[in-house]
Amino acid sequence: MSEKNVLLKMEHISKSFPGVKALDDVQLELKAGTVHALMGENGAGKSTLMKCLFGIYHKDEGKIFLDGKEVNFKDSKDALEHGVAMVHQELNQALKRNVMDNMWLGRFPMMDKLPVVSEKKMYEQTMEVFKDLGINVNPKTIMSEMPVSQRQMVEIAKAVSYNAKVIVFDEPTSSLTEVEVEHLFKIINDLRNRGCGIIYISHKMDEILRISDEVTIMRDGKYIATKDSKNVTMNEIIKLMVGREITNVYPPKDNVVGDKYLEVKNLSAEYSKLEDVSFTGYRGEVLGVAGLDGAGRTELLENIFGIATRRSGEIYVDGKRVLNRNSRESIKNGFAMLTEERRATGIFGVRDIQANSTVSSLERYLKGKFMLDDKKMSEATQWGIDTLKTKTPNQKTQIKNLSGGNQQKVIITRWLLTNPSILLLDEPTRGIDVGAKYEIYELILKLAKEGKLVIVVSSEMPELLGICDRILVMSGGKLAGEVDARKTSQEEIMTLAAKYV
Ligand SMILES: Nc1ncnc2c1ncn2[C@@H]1O[C@H](COP(=O)(O)OP(=O)(O)OP(=O)(O)O)[C@@H](O)[C@H]1O
Numbered sequence: 001m002s003e004k005n006v007l008l009k010m011e012h013i014s015k016s017f018p019g020v021k022a023l024d025d026v027q028l029e030l031k032a033g034t035v036h037a038l039m040g041e042n043g044a045g046k047s048t049l050m051k052c053l054f055g056i057y058h059k060d061e062g063k064i065f066l067d068g069k070e071v072n073f074k075d076s077k078d079a080l081e082h083g084v085a086m087v088h089q090e091l092n093q094a095l096k097r098n099v100m101d102n103m104w105l106g107r108f109p110m111m112d113k114l115p116v117v118s119e120k121k122m123y124e125q126t127m128e129v130f131k132d133l134g135i136n137v138n139p140k141t142i143m144s145e146m147p148v149s150q151r152q153m154v155e156i157a158k159a160v161s162y163n164a165k166v167i168v169f170d171e172p173t174s175s176l177t178e179v180e181v182e183h184l185f186k187i188i189n190d191l192r193n194r195g196c197g198i199i200y201i202s203h204k205m206d207e208i209l210r211i212s213d214e215v216t217i218m219r220d221g222k223y224i225a226t227k228d229s230k231n232v233t234m235n236e237i238i239k240l241m242v243g244r245e246i247t248n249v250y251p252p253k254d255n256v257v258g259d260k261y262l263e264v265k266n267l268s269a270e271y272s273k274l275e276d277v278s279f280t281g282y283r284g285e286v287l288g289v290a291g292l293d294g295a296g297r298t299e300l301l302e303n304i305f306g307i308a309t310r311r312s313g314e315i316y317v318d319g320k321r322v323l324n325r326n327s328r329e330s331i332k333n334g335f336a337m338l339t340e341e342r343r344a345t346g347i348f349g350v351r352d353i354q355a356n357s358t359v360s361s362l363e364r365y366l367k368g369k370f371m372l373d374d375k376k377m378s379e380a381t382q383w384g385i386d387t388l389k390t391k392t393p394n395q396k397t398q399i400k401n402l403s404g405g406n407q408q409k410v411i412i413t414r415w416l417l418t419n420p421s422i423l424l425l426d427e428p429t430r431g432i433d434v435g436a437k438y439e440i441y442e443l444i445l446k447l448a449k450e451g452k453l454v455i456v457v458s459s460e461m462p463e464l465l466g467i468c469d470r471i472l473v474m475s476g477g478k479l480a481g482e483v484d485a486r487k488t489s490q491e492e493i494m495t496l497a498a499k500y501v
C-alpha cells in the first residue's frame with residue numbers, strides 16, 4: 001500500500017494561558033485524502049490546537065508544516081489564503097448581511113474594468129459553489145433569517161470556495177438535522193476524494209467511526225494516541241479519552257413519578273406549525289420530547305416558556321392557570337428553559353463565570369435591599385462548578401475563555417440556580433463529552449427525585465430511552481403520540497415521528 005503523503009504536520013505544540021497549560025507537547029499528522037478525527041473531553045485542548053494552527057492563538061512552542069514547509073499563519077485569513085480553512089464551533093458571521101456577502105467578504109468579485117463590486121458575479125459564483133456541493137440556499141437571504149444549520153452550510157461552502165486543501169470542522173453537526181448530517185458527510189466524502197485532508201472534531205462517537213480514517217485522542221492538553229479508525233472500537237476511544245473505563249452510559253433510574261403537575265391544553269403557536277398540543281407532566285418525572293427536526297419540539301418549549309407567540313392554549317401548574325407571557329413571568333412561575341442555541345444566545349462573553357452563573361438568580365444573593373452578598377454568589381457558583389464538574393481555572397475567568405462544552409455547563413448552572421420546579425431542556429447534552437453527559441443525566445434524575453418535572457427535548461433517541469419515563473413524539477407541529485420509555489422501541493418512535501410529515 002502506498003503511504004498517502006502528509007499534508008499537515010504539527011509537532012511539539014505547547015500553549016499556556018494564565019492558570020492553564022492548554023496544550024502540552026501535542027502532535028498531529030494529517031494525510032491527504034483522509035478524514036482525521038480529533039477527540040477528547042470538554043477542555044482537552046482540541047479547539048485550542050486548531051486555533052494555534054490558524055494563528056488565532058500564538059503557540060508557545062512547536063512547529064507546523066504544510067506540504068513539508070514550515071508555516072506560521074498570522075491569522076485565519078492568512079491560513080485561508082494558503083488553503084487551510086476552518087468551520088468554527090462558534091459561527092462567526094455577519095448576520096445582518098446576506099449569504100453571498102458572507103461568502104466573499106474581503107475578496108468581493110469586481111466588475112470588469114470598474115472598481116465596483118459586481119453583485120451579479122457574486123451571485124453567480126455563489127450559486128456555482130452551492131451547486132457543486134448540492135446546497136439549496138438563496139445567496140440573497142439575510143444570514144440572521146436562516147436557521148443555524150444553513151448558516152453552517154454557508155460556512156462550509158466558503159471554505160470550499162477558497163479551494164482549501166485542509167479543512168477543519170469543529171463540531172459541525174451539533175446543530176444539524178439528520179438529513180443535513182447526511183448531506184455534510186457526502187460533502188466531506190467528496191472533499192476526501194478530491195484529495196483534501198479533513199480534521200473533524202466531534203463528541204458523537206458513531207459519526208467518528210463512520211466518517212474518519214484515523215483518530216487522534218487528546219486528554220488534559222496532552223497527546224494520547226493516534227489510531228486507525230477501522231481497528232479501534234468506541235470503548236477503546238472512550239477509555240483513551242477519559243483515562244478510565246466507563247461502564248454505564250446512563251445512571252440507574254430510581255426516580256418516582258408522582259402526582260399530576262403540569263397540564264398543557266391545546267397549545268397552538270402564532271408563527272410556527274405548532275398546533276393543538278395537549279399533554280400532562282407529573283412531579284418527579286423525566287418527560288422526553290422526540291421528533292424529527294422541524295417537528296415543533298423547540299417551538300413547544302418556547303411556547304410554554306412564553307418566548308414565542310401563543311395563538312391559543314392554556315397552561316396549568318398544580319391545577320392553577322399560569323399565563324407565562326414572557327420569560328420573566330415564566331421564571332416567577334417556577335419554569336426554567338435551557339435553549340438549544342445557548343452559545344449564541346445565552347452567554348455574556350466578557351463577564352466571568354460567577355456573573356454568568358448568577359445573573360438569573362440575583363435576588364437570592366441580596367444583602368439588605370441593594371447589596372449583593374459576594375460570599376453567597378461565590379458559593380452558588382462553586383456549587384455549579386462542582387455539580388457539573390465545570391473545567392475552569394477559577395470563578396473569575398471570563399466565560400469566553402472556557403471550552404465550548406464548559407461554557408454550556410455554566411449556562412446550565414445559571415438555570416439551576418433559579419431553583420425551578422419545571423425544567424425545559426432543549427438538547428441538554430449537545431456538545432458535551434461522553435463523561436460529562438453522564439453527569440448531566442445524573443443531575444436530571446436528581447432533579448426529578450426532588451419532585452421536579454424535567455422535560456427534555458433530544459435528537460438522540462438512546463438518550464431519551466435511557467433517562468425518560470415517558471416520551472412525547474411530535475410530528476409536523478402536532479403531538480403524534482405518547483409512549484412509555486421502558487416499553488417502547490426506536491422503531492415505534494420513528495413511526496410516530498413520521499405520522500404527519
Ligand atoms: N483564551 C483563553 N484563555 C484562557 N484559557 C483558555 C483560552 N482558550 C482556551 N482556554 C483553556 O484551554 C483549555 C482547552 O480548551 P479548548 O477550547 O481547546 O477545549 P476543547 O477540547 O475544544 O473542548 P470542547 O469539547 O468543550 O469544545 C480549557 O481549559 C480552556 O479553558
Ligand SMILES: [Mg+2]
Nearest residue numbers: 047089403404
Ligand atoms: Mg472546542
